[in-house]
Amino acid sequence: MGASNWGMIWTAIMPLAVILYYFFRKKYKDQRVSSTLFWQERMKELQASPYLKKLQHHLLFYLQLAALLFCVLGLLGPFSESETLAGNDFIFVVDTSATMLAGSPSHFEGHRQKMKDLAAQAGGKPVTIITTGNSPEVLLRNEQDLELIEGAIDELAVSYERAEMEQTILFADTLSVSDSTVIHIFTDALDRAVLASKTGQSYQVHGFTETLRNVSIQQFGLSETEDGVRGIVQLVNNSEETMPATVRLSAGGTEKMVEVELAASEELLVPFEDLPNDKLWQATLEVQDDYAADNTMASYLAPPANSILVDSALHELVASGFRSLELDVLLAEAGQLQPDSKLPLVTNQSGLLDGAAPVLLIGRNDETPFDVSGQIDSQAHPLFTYAALEEIYVSQLYPPFEGYETIASIDGHPFIQISPKGDIAVLTDIQLTDWPLFPSFPLFLWSAMDSLSGDAAFLGFFQPNEHRSVSLASKSGEWEIFKDGSYSHSYIEGSGPFIAPSDPGIYEVIGEDETMSMIVRLPGEEKVLSVGSSYAIGQAEASQDTVRFSFVPIIIALILLLVAVEWEVYRRGIATR
Template identity: 25%
Template sequence: MGIQSWLSLWFGLTLPAIVLMYMFKRKYVDTTVPSHLLWERVLRNLEANRPWQKLQNRLLLWLQLLAAALMVFALMQPFLQVSGGGSAHVVIVADTSGSMSAQMQPSAEGEAVTRLQLMQERIRDYVKNQGRRSEITLLSMGASPVTLLSHESDRTAINKAVDGLRPYYGAASYRETLSLASALTREEPDAEVVIFTDSYWKQDTVPIAFQVPVSVEKVQGELPYNVSIDQFGISAKGELGSSYGAVAVLSTNAKEAVSAEVNLYGDEQLLTSKVLELSPGKKLTESFTDLPFAEVYRLELSGEDGYAADNQSFAFGLGHGSSRVLLLTSGNLFLEKALQLSGAEVTRVAWNDAEGKKDEDEISSTQADKDSAASETPPVPEGEFDLLVMDGAVPAGFRQGKWAELTVKTPLWTIGGEGDKVGNQGGRPILAKHPVTNYVTLSGVYFGTLLDQTPAWGDAVVKLGDQPIVYAGNESGRPRLSFNFLLQDSDLPLSPEFPVMVSNVLEWMTSGKGSGLGRYMAGAQADIPIAADTVSAQWVPKNGLALADGISPEEALRNGQGVSPVQIVPEIPGLYAFEQQNEAGEKLRYWLAVTADPYEAEWSIDQGPPVSQTSSNQDDTTAGDRDGSSTHSENASRAGSLMPWLAALALAVVAAEWGVYQRGRSI
């Protein structure tokens, strides 16, 4: 039993009004007079009116009270939920969007539950009572509708599926799930649809038409308190990117001003903490300055609120301040300074030039033993490098052993080198659209002798007339760049565009450093660079809600060629590492932040699912069905709108009968 309009209880005031009318009804005293000529005088002198009296048991009073009570009951639009016991097939639509993970107020036992947990309990009760003789189809919302059960009669299996419902934080398939529920029941005369939801649905002006009874079960509770991180970003500051700044935008749904403590971490080291004052209905923009470089920055709200999916946000270091470049050269001051101006940390290893000269001061103590012979190859410097630059014809010793292993696993930029020489045919530089050629034209630059080599791993991004002189591409999943000329044979280092081009090279070739692939909404597609020798890959949760919920690593999607470069990001917000592994056990890692659909934290619009009901024998293609003009819900609304007029008519009838009460009675 339920009531649709508690507001109609106002008409119940007619009951005490009727009782008061009877209590104030006039009573007259019977008096004997000698002559009718004295009647008028007797009425004036002997009339006795007793307005306040004990109620008498009169049939007219009880009939009027009964009529008024029935009118009040009708205005309240009562209903009795009995459809579940009679329908052979019940389609249950479970709203598993992100907003269902919001916490409700603690129960009497002191335990806080989410809307999803309450919905699971309500669905189990529904299946046990109203749907006890029905077959159950259970639908949930993901990136697309998910059919968990179909025409299931086993209550154990139904309860197990209900217990397995989990929130989906991406863009939920609201309309698609309703359309599937409508299609599943279109040809079934003895079926119904029950929607369990918190009623925070995205606005949709066109309702979904159902040919079977459809009802909505609200699972909402009191509005949870929430503070959210709406935006968070990192940018490099200073000329050389020596420091970094962050900007965050926060908001709250609180009705009064509240304080929120935020903590900013860099590679899990606390960098700063602030207490911010948030005003209702306003967004607060807060800046953080003088931050050191970090691969991953994390902004976290301290404390708990009703919605945990927006309490943390991640950003990735974008500058080159910590890019480590290993430069193999016989001496190139212009190149080294250009790399340093781009913010790189350059480690230089030098060797004898073609004339056998050697500058021992150019070899640092960490790179080679000062007492070693000039002919010996220095050891590989310790640590990880983000870019290896080979300037000129590198001796054979640098292409063997540890040096060869470093060359394979590190982005490589070769300048000149070994190979057949060809004459410069001249011509105007032609630049393809590529990150390396941004903001440069190379107009007026002289190029000397060129190398005749065409690498299989790349495409020409700069041509001199018809002659390719710069190749760019990827080999084994790592960037490769080749200049088919020596800088010493060109006046490019003297051009003002040279530092710009070096900065472009550094930015492009180290863009995978730290693996900051950016932010993606849960369930979205992401393009992931896949190394050619990768044999396996997986998503590993590292922080945020994903780690707090104990999510296990998830295997990456595969295609016919191996690990697919197009991946579906995980469905739980947080920080993930996409880890690739080759046959040798070497791992390549990319960072990726997963966020929730921001709409799921917007609880100001409570509109419910857009549904309408049409007659089962009505043609779906009629205009009336398409525009929803002949729906059950709208007809009920029209019928309901007549009730206030009927109530007003009843009041008018009572007022017209005032003469009955005014005549009174004698005693």
């Protein structure tokens, strides 16, 4: 504690003058007497009271005296001093991955309080806040206002995605303005080797040394069997003690439960046989551990989509286009193509459209093409989300199929059609167009493969905040995303890549005429808790060693309060006269 303006000590005579004024002030009171004979006696009674007794009846005096004393104290400029942080500006790198939710209270809450304490010790020096992830984000840049810094810290939230700590630290290095910049890293654990090669920069790592209990669902998969659906849940006990647990599988109104016990560091496969033919299931782990984010996982029973069967009679550019998508392309003669195959078929054999296998028909073997000219007119459809057809030249078309939906046409003649069961018919041969010369050709093949091999009711598996191109098309161009009936956000077609939600779970993607499901899964790296430590690498000097905290604002507030009370006392005294 100290005072910054001892020269104002002379103002202490002001409250002293008020005290003297009250000591010698005469007090007059109207008094009716029956005769002047009693005047001297009455005056003696009034003058008999001691000075101290008079002071006890003057609340207004006490309030004025207190206000003056606080004024004198404020003019002296009292303050307290504390040591400031080393460095002239600071960068806070905040780990927002899912493992920061471990512990009670969580690591994330502990780091929040630590950041506030450090910001208060910064003494008005600039503070920058960066969050981790695939795309590190700057929440605050060179901010000196402590209130704004604390507000930004309160708004921090866990994003559940991978920390990508090395990438974030490299990004933080680019924001360093001088050798006196100190980068504070708030995480659970960071290997010293990550910072070993960095010289000329100062780092403060704030980690956690406590060992926590954790049992996680590492994998959850579904497969079709002759008797229904089979589910397998892989559990991993990362604790140093035996952990009892309950595994539940649920889908709609169906639920199955298994009691298990995992020894320390044990991995266990829990099978569930003869499940109903529901496609969307969720596994839940009930266990008394210190980390709950990895205790749930959802899965969807979808057909494989890594192989495709192509008719060898088609132009070789068709097979090349599919190979560019890193698919396993199987070539077969027309007579070897099976209509009941589980793999998608690419052919010009119209007879295969009646089979159970999904078909991409390119051309027709049962009709003769006719000449066409003009631009392609396409409708809103997921196949054309990333494959624009406007500049493609087509010289001839085959007759269309009756009862099929036309999604692209040339001069009123159907060009691309969709069958009632979802087969795709391109009514031309590849050699009759210049389509393979455009980037839209492999993109169309990718969309067609995704449509044929996937499930129209399932959008796919995503990781938290993942950016991905998806085939979505609706008349309104807007899709709303819900979780457990609560609105999450919207996606506008053409506004950029589709961004998955950050919170793992099952979501509904709802368009104007269509509803699909999607699953956001926690990354595998976020299912393992690491034990770390706090340490420093490098050293930065500060331009000042201490930071002052002034009491003047508090004193001014007290003076204003006393003045308000004094006015109320004076008003009540006037009213009772």
